[in-house]
Amino acid sequence: MQAFVSHVTAALSGGSQRSGYPWGYFRIMTTTTRSLVVLGAGTAGTMVVNKLRHRLPTTEWRITVVDRDDAHDYQPGYLFLPFGLIEPDQVRRSRHALITEGVELVLGDVDRVDPTAREVSLLDGRTLRYDELVIATGTTPRPDQTPGMLGPEWHRSVGEFYTYEGALALRESLAAFSGGRLVVHVTEMPIKCPVAPLEFTFLADDFLGRRGLRDRTEIVFVTPLDGAFTKPVASRELGHLLADKRITVETDFLVEHVDQERRVLVSYDEREVPYDQLVTVPLNMGADFVARSGLGDELNYVPVDKHTSQSTEHPSIFVLGDASNIPTSKAGSVAHFSVEVFAENFVEHARGQAMTHSFDGHANCFVESGGGKAMLLDFNYDTEPLTGTFPLPRLGPMTLLKESRANHLGKLAFRHLYWNLLLPGRPLGLPAQMSMAGKVPAAVSA
Amino acid sequence: MPTTTIAGHAVEVNDEGFLTRPDQWSDELGSELARLIGIELTDDHWKLVHFLRDDFAEQGETATLRRVSTRTGTPVKSLFELFPGKPAKKMAYVAGLPKPKGCV
Numbered sequence: 001m002q003a004f005v006s007h008v009t010a011a012l013s014g015g016s017q018r019s020g021y022p023w024g025y026f027r028i029m030t031t032t033t034r035s036l037v038v039l040g041a042g043t044a045g046t047m048v049v050n051k052l053r054h055r056l057p058t059t060e061w062r063i064t065v066v067d068r069d070d071a072h073d074y075q076p077g078y079l080f081l082p083f084g085l086i087e088p089d090q091v092r093r094s095r096h097a098l099i100t101e102g103v104e105l106v107l108g109d110v111d112r113v114d115p116t117a118r119e120v121s122l123l124d125g126r127t128l129r130y131d132e133l134v135i136a137t138g139t140t141p142r143p144d145q146t147p148g149m150l151g152p153e154w155h156r157s158v159g160e161f162y163t164y165e166g167a168l169a170l171r172e173s174l175a176a177f178s179g180g181r182l183v184v185h186v187t188e189m190p191i192k193c194p195v196a197p198l199e200f201t202f203l204a205d206d207f208l209g210r211r212g213l214r215d216r217t218e219i220v221f222v223t224p225l226d227g228a229f230t231k232p233v234a235s236r237e238l239g240h241l242l243a244d245k246r247i248t249v250e251t252d253f254l255v256e257h258v259d260q261e262r263r264v265l266v267s268y269d270e271r272e273v274p275y276d277q278l279v280t281v282p283l284n285m286g287a288d289f290v291a292r293s294g295l296g297d298e299l300n301y302v303p304v305d306k307h308t309s310q311s312t313e314h315p316s317i318f319v320l321g322d323a324s325n326i327p328t329s330k331a332g333s334v335a336h337f338s339v340e341v342f343a344e345n346f347v348e349h350a351r352g353q354a355m356t357h358s359f360d361g362h363a364n365c366f367v368e369s370g371g372g373k374a375m376l377l378d379f380n381y382d383t384e385p386l387t388g389t390f391p392l393p394r395l396g397p398m399t400l401l402k403e404s405r406a407n408h409l410g411k412l413a414f415r416h417l418y419w420n421l422l423l424p425g426r427p428l429g430l431p432a433q434m435s436m437a438g439k440v441p442a443a444v445s446a
Numbered sequence: 447m448p449t450t451t452i453a454g455h456a457v458e459v460n461d462e463g464f465l466t467r468p469d470q471w472s473d474e475l476g477s478e479l480a481r482l483i484g485i486e487l488t489d490d491h492w493k494l495v496h497f498l499r500d501d502f503a504e505q506g507e508t509a510t511l512r513r514v515s516t517r518t519g520t521p522v523k524s525l526f527e528l529f530p531g532k533p534a535k536k537m538a539y540v541a542g543l544p545k546p547k548g549c550v
């Protein structure tokens with residue numbers, strides 16, 4: 001480890017190495033190698049370093065990315081693991097294999113960022129100096145934040161599918177499930193992939209039907225929202241689906257604690273929801289080092305300009321992916337579109353120019369609805385998910401907000417695109433900006 | 447936007463009855479809006495309503511329940527006692543602010 005440490009330090013202290021880069025303006029602007037440090041090598045962090053390594057000359061910029069471990073998971077796969085629809089080795093790869101040459105991957109836990117000294121400290125005592133910092137440490141389920149959630153029944157009758165371990169444990173629980181009350185529960189918004197709990201519910205309905213257990217099972221969807229989803233048109237369409245599938249919805253339910261002994265969820269207004277098998281989505285929070293560094297809001301999300309991802313407080317900090325407070329879904333698609341805009345902007349920013357590209361909040365989510373079908377949502381900061389069609393390159397037009405087999409196949413195909421095109425930073429052919437082409441305006445569809 | 451008269455003032459509201467122009471709000475209006483949903487405002491209520499107003503002026507959006515709770519040091523349980531059932535919505539309604547978006 002020692003040799004590695006000094007290697008990193010040497011790499012990052014850079015020195016006054018002269019730029020040999022042939023383009024005149026780079027030589028004039030910069031004479032020393034600067035350092036870009038990216039925290040988190042998940043969806044956003046991996047795309048950031050791979051894209052920027054191809055845009056920034058190695059003589060000008062060193063790029064380092066930090067993550068606590070070497071396992072990169074395709075998180076959308078967690079949804080399918082509990083039903084045996086995907087195998088564990090299909091959702092996990094080594095981070096090293098996903099990071100392009102010329103980027104240094106440092107394994108360690110981030111302890112703190114000091115924006116004044118422009119320094120990151122790791123828990124093991126190493127420090128990394130930066131000129132520009134990208135925070136891409138995502139959001140994590142935190143069962144410790146709800147009394148009674150962690151306990152002897154955690155990952156048993158109190159299940160979850162927002163982690164690799166949780167999804168695998170739930171596969172065991174569902175295999176042994178013989179009927180009763182299956183309760184799917186969201187603790188508090190925002191959560192990453194806000195449609196995933198609904199998708200889980202639809203897939204559970206399908207799974208139980210195939211095993212002949214559906215008539216012996218009552219499925220209940222418990223949400224802190226006042227409907228199936230936040231956005232009105234989508235909430236209406238998804239609400240219909242729940243009703244069609246005989247799924248009961250308990251709305252405006254804010255959990256106060258879980259009583260594992262009595263197997264009930266108890267809300268702040270003293271309602272109780274009994275369960276035999278609970279599948280909960282715990283409170284999602286940004287990384288604790290964000291709070292320790294004084295950079296976060298109540299849920300450890302870093303406030304940024306929603307069009308440039310630049311920290312509102314520190315101009316040399318950018319926040320990509322789930323870690324920021326931008327008002328759109330926390331989703332891989334959002335990370336993808338916003339990283340495309342960010343990469344363009346960062347090249348300008350690095351040259352000392354004004355950033356001219358603007359992110360519109362574009363999100364695009366396939367929603368599994370069971371029975372080999374899926375729906376597609378496409379929206380941004382200003383436009384809610386609408387019905388109509390979406391022109392998807394290669395795979396053809398997809399129906400928006402309506403179930404179809406093509407949407408389901410699109411969702412399955414996405415895993416390959418993720419590993420082979422998205423993470424390496426290759427163009428997918430999807431525009432970062434949302435388009436109204438094919439969409440039916442809400443006023444007409446209502 | 448429909449206009450309605452509350453406590454003798456003409457105000458603009460949306461189809462759920464939320465004020466659409468935060469600048470048309472006053473303490474007097476706040477009391478009346480609370481009365482309309484069956485709440486008699488005490489000092490504890492006012493502390494929260496004024497926090498929501500100040501925070502909205504700074505942030506440009508309505509605070510979520512969690513934000514109100516952490517910033518004012520009020521346990522969520524108490525928020526449910528003061529504004530029964532749907533505290534986030536009710537607080538925003540009384541404070542003349544849009545429903546908290548909270549989440550997408």
Ligand SMILES: Cc1cc2nc3c(=O)[nH]c(=O)nc-3n(C[C@H](O)[C@H](O)[C@H](O)COP(=O)(O)OP(=O)(O)OC[C@H]3O[C@@H](n4cnc5c(N)ncnc54)[C@H](O)[C@@H]3O)c2cc1C
Pocket residue numbers: 039040041042043044045066067068069074075076077078079108109110111136137138139161162163192193196287289320321322323330331332333334335364365366
């Ligand atoms: C069940 C499920 C289903 C989903 N389905 C979809 C879908 O269908 N479509 C879609 O678009 N999105 C989906 N998502 C969401 C998507 O996976 C995330 O939005 C996306 O991965 C966010 O990328 P990120 O880089 O911000 O965070 P992540 O990919 O989570 O990466 C964060 C990284 O930071 C590291 N890290 C955190 N803290 C520290 C620290 N202190 N020190 C060092 N490293 C640290 C972590 O190890 C991690 O590698 C789903 C998510 C889940 C859980």
